[in-house]
Amino acid sequence: MSYFKPINKHPNLEKNKLGLTRRDYEGGVSTLCAGCGHDSISACIIEACFRLNIEAYKVAKLSGIGCSSKAPAYFLNASHGFNSVHGRMPSIATGANCANEDLLYLGVSGDGDSASIGIGQFIHAIRRQVNMVYFVENNGTYGLTKGQFSATNDLESKNKYGEDNLFPPIDLTSMAIQMGASYVARSFSGDRDQLVPLIMGAIQHKGFALLDIISPCVTFNNHDSSTKSYDYIRNHNEAMGKTDFVPLGEEIKTNYDEGSSVEVKLHDGSRLSLEKTDHNFDPTDAGNSLELIRKKNKEGKIITGLLYVDNKCKPLTEIMDLPDKPLNTLEQEELCPGSEVLEEINKGLS
Amino acid sequence: MENPVKVDPINSLNDFVIKFANVNGTGSASANQMFAKSIFRMGIPISPKNIFPSNIQGLPTWFEVRVNNKGYLGSRGGVDIAVAMNPQTYSQDVKEISEGGYLLYDSTWKRNFNRDDITILEIPLTQLCVDSFTNAKQRALFKNIAYVGALSPLLEIEYEVLEKLISEQFVNKPALIEPNIKALNIGRDYVLKNLPYPIGINVKREDKLKDKILVSGNDACGLGAVYGGATFCSWYPITPSTSVAEGFEKYASKYRVDSQTGKNNYISVQAEDELAAVGMAIGANWNGARGFTATSGPGISLMSEFLGLAYFAEVPLVLFNIQRGGPSTGMPTRTQQSDILSCAYASHGDTKHVLLFPEDPQECFEFSAEAFNLAERLQTPVFVISDLDIGMNDWVTDKFEWDDEQKYDRGKVLKAEDLDQMDNFGRYLDVDDDGICYRTYPGTHPEKGAFFTRGTSHDEYARYTENGDINEQTLTRLVKKFRTASELVPDPIINLSEKPGSSGVIFYGSTSAAMYEAKDILNENNIEVDLMRIRSFPFNLDVWEFIENHDLIYVIEQNRDSQMRTLIMAEGGISAEKLRSLVWFNGDPIQAKFIAKKIYERESQQALIT
Ligand SMILES: Cc1ncc(C[n+]2csc(CCOP(=O)(O)OP(=O)(O)O)c2C)c(N)n1
Ligand code: SF4
Ligand SMILES: [Mg+2]
Numbered sequence: 001m002s003y004f005k006p007i008n009k010h011p012n013l014e015k016n017k018l019g020l021t022r023r024d025y026e027g028g029v030s031t032l033c034a035g036c037g038h039d040s041i042s043a044c045i046i047e048a049c050f051r052l053n054i055e056a057y058k059v060a061k062l063s064g065i066g067c068s069s070k071a072p073a074y075f076l077n078a079s080h081g082f083n084s085v086h087g088r089m090p091s092i093a094t095g096a097n098c099a100n101e102d103l104l105y106l107g108v109s110g111d112g113d114s115a116s117i118g119i120g121q122f123i124h125a126i127r128r129q130v131n132m133v134y135f136v137e138n139n140g141t142y143g144l145t146k147g148q149f150s151a152t153n154d155l156e157s158k159n160k161y162g163e164d165n166l167f168p169p170i171d172l173t174s175m176a177i178q179m180g181a182s183y184v185a186r187s188f189s190g191d192r193d194q195l196v197p198l199i200m201g202a203i204q205h206k207g208f209a210l211l212d213i214i215s216p217c218v219t220f221n222n223h224d225s226s227t228k229s230y231d232y233i234r235n236h237n238e239a240m241g242k243t244d245f246v247p248l249g250e251e252i253k254t255n256y257d258e259g260s261s262v263e264v265k266l267h268d269g270s271r272l273s274l275e276k277t278d279h280n281f282d283p284t285d286a287g288n289s290l291e292l293i294r295k296k297n298k299e300g301k302i303i304t305g306l307l308y309v310d311n312k313c314k315p316l317t318e319i320m321d322l323p324d325k326p327l328n329t330l331e332q333e334e335l336c337p338g339s340e341v342l343e344e345i346n347k348g349l350s
Numbered sequence: 351m352e353n354p355v356k357v358d359p360i361n362s363l364n365d366f367v368i369k370f371a372n373v374n375g376t377g378s379a380s381a382n383q384m385f386a387k388s389i390f391r392m393g394i395p396i397s398p399k400n401i402f403p404s405n406i407q408g409l410p411t412w413f414e415v416r417v418n419n420k421g422y423l424g425s426r427g428g429v430d431i432a433v434a435m436n437p438q439t440y441s442q443d444v445k446e447i448s449e450g451g452y453l454l455y456d457s458t459w460k461r462n463f464n465r466d467d468i469t470i471l472e473i474p475l476t477q478l479c480v481d482s483f484t485n486a487k488q489r490a491l492f493k494n495i496a497y498v499g500a501l502s503p504l505l506e507i508e509y510e511v512l513e514k515l516i517s518e519q520f521v522n523k524p525a526l527i528e529p530n531i532k533a534l535n536i537g538r539d540y541v542l543k544n545l546p547y548p549i550g551i552n553v554k555r556e557d558k559l560k561d562k563i564l565v566s567g568n569d570a571c572g573l574g575a576v577y578g579g580a581t582f583c584s585w586y587p588i589t590p591s592t593s594v595a596e597g598f599e600k601y602a603s604k605y606r607v608d609s610q611t612g613k614n615n616y617i618s619v620q621a622e623d624e625l626a627a628v629g630m631a632i633g634a635n636w637n638g639a640r641g642f643t644a645t646s647g648p649g650i651s652l653m654s655e656f657l658g659l660a661y662f663a664e665v666p667l668v669l670f671n672i673q674r675g676g677p678s679t680g681m682p683t684r685t686q687q688s689d690i691l692s693c694a695y696a697s698h699g700d701t702k703h704v705l706l707f708p709e710d711p712q713e714c715f716e717f718s719a720e721a722f723n724l725a726e727r728l729q730t731p732v733f734v735i736s737d738l739d740i741g742m743n744d745w746v747t748d749k750f751e752w753d754d755e756q757k758y759d760r761g762k763v764l765k766a767e768d769l770d771q772m773d774n775f776g777r778y779l780d781v782d783d784d785g786i787c788y789r790t791y792p793g794t795h796p797e798k799g800a801f802f803t804r805g806t807s808h809d810e811y812a813r814y815t816e817n818g819d820i821n822e823q824t825l826t827r828l829v830k831k832f833r834t835a836s837e838l839v840p841d842p843i844i845n846l847s848e849k850p851g852s853s854g855v856i857f858y859g860s861t862s863a864a865m866y867e868a869k870d871i872l873n874e875n876n877i878e879v880d881l882m883r884i885r886s887f888p889f890n891l892d893v894w895e896f897i898e899n900h901d902l903i904y905v906i907e908q909n910r911d912s913q914m915r916t917l918i919m920a921e922g923g924i925s926a927e928k929l930r931s932l933v934w935f936n937g938d939p940i941q942a943k944f945i946a947k948k949i950y951e952r953e954s955q956q957a958l959i960t
Binding site for chain 2: 028055056057058060062072077078079080081082083090091092093094095096097098099100102103120121124133228229230288317320321322323324328329330332334335336337338339341342345346349350
């Protein structure tokens with residue numbers, strides 16, 4: 001058990017625009033293994049929410065089952081959370097989202113949760129463009145059930161006991177792009193500088209945002225023959241250019257050379273500024289993104305960064321043309337047609 | 351017409367069974383419905399039943415209408431008039447006709463049916479329509495309307511009633527009125543010129559249906575959900591439940607639209623499967639919207655894991671189970687009451703659910719709306735358990751009623767103001783000692799009231815715990831909540847006979863119609879019985895008292911294993927000898943004769959001759 005507290009406990013804690021400190025965004029004490037990547041991701045979620053001045057009570061934290069799915073208990077204590085059943089968080093998110101689209105939905109899942117038992121729901125939530133941030137805390141293994149292979153584990157990556165993995169991995173990022181996800185990024189739990197802005201961008205994005213975050217399982221999948229170990233990721237991570245999140249009304253401070261950065265405007269007017277390593281790469285072109293992922297996979301590199309974004313997509317509630325007033329706030333007067341109408345219906349049936 | 355009948359033709363007024371044999375997908379359904387409705391409009395009770403195989407086009411399908419002036423709406427059995435429009439099934443259809451009965455068939459292709467005990471009515475329907483219509487589609491379609499037209503003089507159906515039904519049906523497509531009337535006339539005129547009419551079976555206007563409507567149970571469930579304030583529906587297509595969601599959409603799209611914005615104050619999502627359908631409805635309810643899903647047996651199996659979560663995490667949910675024949679894919683287009691146990695105890699671990707058993711569409715409407723109050727009051731899944739017979743057939747039923755004074759019961763939900771007054775919010779604290787705790791919707795209060803919903807063991811503050819004592823307390827409190835539920839769910843309807851010491855009868859759901867008729871048959875044969883119609887689970891004190899007060903009780907069900915009897919025995923420790931199981935599970939609706947016969951034989955130790 002770890003009492004992993006990534007943030008500074010100094011009494012002069014920095015305050016955000018709401019007058020809140022990072023501590024106000026914390027959750028319960030983590031019960032995950034010391035060094036588990038999932039805890040680092042929780043810390044990044046806390047950081048992103050702090051920086052974006054998110055009101056925690058307007059956030060719903062949803063998850064399935066797994067070590068990763070426990071994580072919502074370890075950030076944003078002031079938010080409601082729903083730790084559902086294995087692989088079924090997307091359906092909870094869909095229903096909750098339709099009932100009240102005014103909340104921010106953070107869904108946390110694992111690679112077992114999303115790439116195996118819940119792959120159907122995962123795909124359909126993408127396809128429906130549920131407005132949420134979907135974290136896959138991807139460790140290539142089933143942590144909670146003690147180290148079985150998951151469907152994202154690379155073919156050549158052996159398990160802790162040296163056994164071979166016989167089946168090829170599912171690449172969640174390319175699958176998500178093909179299914180219509182409108183914000184797709186891959187990152188690494190150990191790369192806080194990259195991950196925090198990506199989370200911030202995902203939160204401000206309207207539509208389905210997937211963050212596929214390699215998150216090493218120190219207990220079951222961090223050995224030398226694993227391709228999801230800290231060492232392996234550090235050696236094979238090919239980070240795309242730096243991503244900066246630029247809040248609404250702020251100037252872009254980073255100065256990249258002409259043509260070497262691209263700016264993506266998000267729904268609320270904030271922007272993501274992406275440093276380009278490859279001058280031909282356009283993150284709003286799905287074909288481009290898929291090609292890049294395929295190429296890097298082939299080279300044995302793990303490409304991380306913002307892979308794809310479609311800032312014009314319509315989220316589910318807009319597709320369904322739901323009223324501005326959330327469904328969960330409608331009162332009986334608005335809901336019940338009443339006895340006179342019923343009399344008319346009766347007439348039509350007689 | 352040459353047709354020497356060797357048996358006296360049946361003579362009957364306002365009391366007979368007519369069966370239409372058609373080919374699926376040929377447009378016969380609306381003609382048959384028009385026939386049924388015309389008799390309903392003449393004030394005579396009817397009970398139409400669709401008998402259809404699990405396919406879409408080209409295979410046989412039947413529509414049976416029992417006309418009965420006493421108002422018996424259960425299936426009777428036997429056929430007095432067959433309208434045989436499907437040569438594939440001629441032999442079966444003709445065999446079914448009772449002695450002295452009638453057969454109407456399309457004599458464009460003449461047949462010898464080898465029955466000299468029935469009256470055969472030959473009408474060259476195809477030929478008549480070919481002569482009168484040029485369009486191939488119309489020729490095929492209007493055959494159906496033509497036989498309805500022919501039945502008008504034969505049975506003395508008021509012709510104006512049929513005409514009016516046509517003009518109502520096509521009020522938005524007036525161009526179709528004229529050809530339909532023409533088709534009606536083709537059949538009628540042929541009879542007037544060529545056949546002796548009326549036949550021995552007739553209808554005559556009565557005044558039996560004041561304040562009655564004709565509607566299917568699924569339509570009523572959908573409407574009940576609109577009235578009950580459902581804003582969220584998620585579903586996956588499965589016969590016979592699909593029309594619940596469709597009914598909801600039909601009425602909601604008319605009566606649930608914001609008058610200013612024109613936007614829908616509801617959403618219906620066709621999910622990718624039943625796991626997602628129930629998950630979405632749970633998510634919506636967790637967030638404070640009234641949400642439901644509708645399914646049938648196989649869907650219940652898929653939803654089971656989530657049902658345990660909703661039970662244990664105490665999230666409201668309304669679920670319609672329109673039962674069909676099981677097990678497995680079973681008889682998907684036939685009726686049964688065989689999911690009682692799988693619903694009562696759906697999911698792993700110690701789970702129990704609230705079940706409601708409507709007997710007809712009127713109760714479907716009432717229970718559907720009430721289910722949302724119960725689910726929110728009790729913070730648990732509530733099942734409305736109907737079946738294919740109630741759900742997919744039209745029934746003569748009391749008109750729907752709504753009391754505008756009655757307010758929705760949104761249950762124990764804390765608002766921001768309430769939380770401001772409190773220092774100690776515990777999601778699972780049994781403050782009122784009724785087993786029901788207070789909940790909050792996400793996003794209610796900046797500092798207070800947030801909690802973590804989980805299916806793992808939790809304490810009164812919704813914190814994860816592996817402390818066995820605490821988990822025992824939670825499970826025990828849920829039993830207390832279930833006891834509270836028994837005081838809130840609909841009471842059984844008890845009907846005691848005059849004679850003390852009579853045997854009891856327990857029944858529920860779609861068995862009602864046959865049971866009421868069976869009781870009359872038994873009474874005519876000097877057997878008295880006390881009736882109890884169970885309308886909900888958990889059982890309340892009235893149920894236990896009735897059982898206590900009877901030495902012998904027949905439990906009548908449409909399943910093999912007498913599931914309601916098992917539930918009663920399990921929940922009340924009732925001895926097996928006291929409860930005599932009487933089951934019917936062939937997939938057809940249960941018949942009064944069967945029930946009466948079985949009870950009579952046991953009560954009097956002799957056979958019942960009817
Ligand atoms: C229906 C069902 N089947 C199996 C399990 C057991 N189970 C719990 S977590 C888990 C795998 C979790 O793997 P992953 O989602 O990758 O999360 P991790 O623990 O690796 O973060 C399994 C199989 C379960 N809880 N429910
Ligand atoms: S088992 Fe692995 S995934 Fe689970 S907490 Fe430990 S390190 Fe993390
Ligand atoms: Mg995993």
